[in-house]
Amino acid sequence: MLYLILFGAPGSGKGTQSDLLVNKYQLTHLSTGDLLRKEIASGSNLGKEIDQYISKGNLIPDQLMIDILSKTMDTYSESKGFILDGFPRTVQQAEALDTMLETRENANAILVNLEVEKQELINRLLKRGETSGRSDDNLETIQKRLEVYESKTKPVNEHYKAKQQHAHIDGMGTVEQIFERIEKAIQHII
Numbered sequence: 001m002l003y004l005i006l007f008g009a010p011g012s013g014k015g016t017q018s019d020l021l022v023n024k025y026q027l028t029h030l031s032t033g034d035l036l037r038k039e040i041a042s043g044s045n046l047g048k049e050i051d052q053y054i055s056k057g058n059l060i061p062d063q064l065m066i067d068i069l070s071k072t073m074d075t076y077s078e079s080k081g082f083i084l085d086g087f088p089r090t091v092q093q094a095e096a097l098d099t100m101l102e103t104r105e106n107a108n109a110i111l112v113n114l115e116v117e118k119q120e121l122i123n124r125l126l127k128r129g130e131t132s133g134r135s136d137d138n139l140e141t142i143q144k145r146l147e148v149y150e151s152k153t154k155p156v157n158e159h160y161k162a163k164q165q166h167a168h169i170d171g172m173g174t175v176e177q178i179f180e181r182i183e184k185a186i187q188h189i190i
């Protein structure tokens, strides 16, 4: 089973490219951001707790995120494979995923790193903020999210580079151009 980790800074296009990949390869798209926003929208106490982190641009605690993700993955036991969008976002989450995959047969993980210039990320997120209604798509929170990405998330790249389960993608250009680059990078394992 393929575990395709779509990785990149906030606004790097993970959600957009996930939709294209899902259509073409029938993988199950798991976006941790979407899962968390659904929990917030439900009005639950857990959702209220999660909202405190997200609206400030912080990550939610690792163990909470790992529990939510592994529970969700278990509900898709029939799946051909997964696109993980937004997970792992810390080295601790990457290590937890390693452990989860050890117990699954034929688990094949690859991290696809979408690299986008910082100013372009900010432009895309501000533009999205005009219509997304997301509490974290404003300049102050965007800057915080980019800092968190640099300090906590970027090291996840090295984790997968060291395991040689890594592809680097130029994430600047049109949606179609970037999709073609991803396809080229994954065609040997998909």
Ligand code: ATP
Residues within 6 Å of the ligand: 008, 009, 010, 011, 012, 013, 014, 015, 032, 033, 034, 036, 053, 054, 057, 058, 059, 060, 061, 065, 085, 086, 087, 088, 089, 090, 093, 136, 145
């Ligand atoms: P993109 O625009 O590329 O889809 P994003 O960073 O804008 O990425 P989401 O992936 O939707 O947006 O995440 C939104 C927020 O949800 C994060 O800022 C964080 O607070 C929380 N979150 C999502 N995934 C995780 C995770 N794996 N661990 C901890 N917190 C997470």
Ligand code: MG
Residues within 6 Å of the ligand: 014, 015, 031, 033
């Ligand atoms: Mg997203």
